[in-house]
Amino acid sequence: MFYNLLYPLYTELSWLNVFRYITFRSIGAAVTAFLVLVVIGPWFIAWLRKKQIGQVIRDDGPQSHFSKQGVPTMGGVLILFAMTCSALLWTDLRSDLVWLLIGISLLFGAIGFWDDLRKIRKGNSRGLSARGKLVLQIGGASLVGLYLLLSPNYDGILSFPFFKTLQPDLGWWYLPFAVLVIVGASNAVNLTDGLDGLATGPVVVTASTYLIFSYVAGNALVASYLQIPFVQGAGEVTVFCGAIVGACLGFLWFNCYPAQIFMGDVGSLALGGTLGTVAIITKQEFLLVIVGGIFVMEALSVIIQVGYFKVSGGKRIFLMAPFHHHFEKKGWPETKVVVRFWIVSIILGLVALATLKLR
Secondary structure (H helix, E strand, C coil), X not given: CHHHHHHHHHHCCHHHHHHHCHHHHHHHHHHHHHHHHHHHHHHHHHHHHHCCCECCCCCCCCHHHHHHCCCECCCHHHHHHHHHHHHXXXXXXXXXXXXXXXXXXXXXXXXXXXXXXXXXXXCCCCCCCHHHHHHHHHHHHHHHHHHHHHCCCCCCECCECCXXXXXXXXXXXXXXXXXXXXXXXXXXHHHHCCCCCCCHHHHHHHHXXXXXXXXXXXXXXXXXXXXXXXXCCCHHHHHHHHHHHHHHHHHHXXXXXXXXXXXHHHHHHHHHHHHHHHHHHCCCCCHHHHHCHHHHHHHHHHHHHHHHHHHCCCCCCCCCCCHHHHHHHCCCCHHHHHHHHHHHHHHHHHHHHHCCCCC
């Protein structure tokens, strides 16, 4: 909105020319989202407490988590509000990519909201059925993949970190691949959201990394020099990533140990789906495996645990899945698990950035 309303006036007020710069608007989006969340956060938490909208803890979870019963949840509503408001203020509203990201974040947020609401009403940790949730996610992700494939600026060509000449064209097979990336990212972030601040930190790192990649992908000269796919209009994705970073940092203000609020499925499903969509838009799908390595490990730990349990007749590889609970069972304090996962996430983010030159 600022870009559309204020930038055209730069001929009369030269200082308004600053709104043309993606870097300035990305910083503005991050700061705005952070401030919106920090200002509204205390009121929203108090409102959730008054309405008794609290976390429902799994009966089979670690005993240390039972004290979290009743802590306000569905904080993802706050994240989505701050993120969307900031994006509307700082992005170029003529960009179809911005509206695509807003749409997928709100759609996946609505799925998570429905899931959280059912858990609260039932008073247990069972919300939507896994099948029902998956069908809705696949439907939303399919719309994104279909829209991009029908766009003249997109194709089904893949790019790989470390392999600049490996660029297979999937054609229409790119659609199920895009669905896999978006739905997989959404559920992986959801599985990671189990400790105070655990999912929020890696989301900040992942969004920050894609902020840089989307900026590079949106500049034809820089993209050509670094040998990554040029994506017309990706610069506005940079600003949107700034809004994600700011909103999540603001949420972390209240979500760090001991958490005053949890994001719930409304936040984790939305953030994961949005990051998956950013990866698709920027043509850096496989980079998500690197920078989002924490999410990948969490998802794989569940898949491995369930699979091994079935084939071995009830045996387990991990003390508990997802992966972070395994370390809790080994005696690690919650804060140690969270901070060490953050450290690993930052290292993976640096590795992902290094692939800009290793192609």
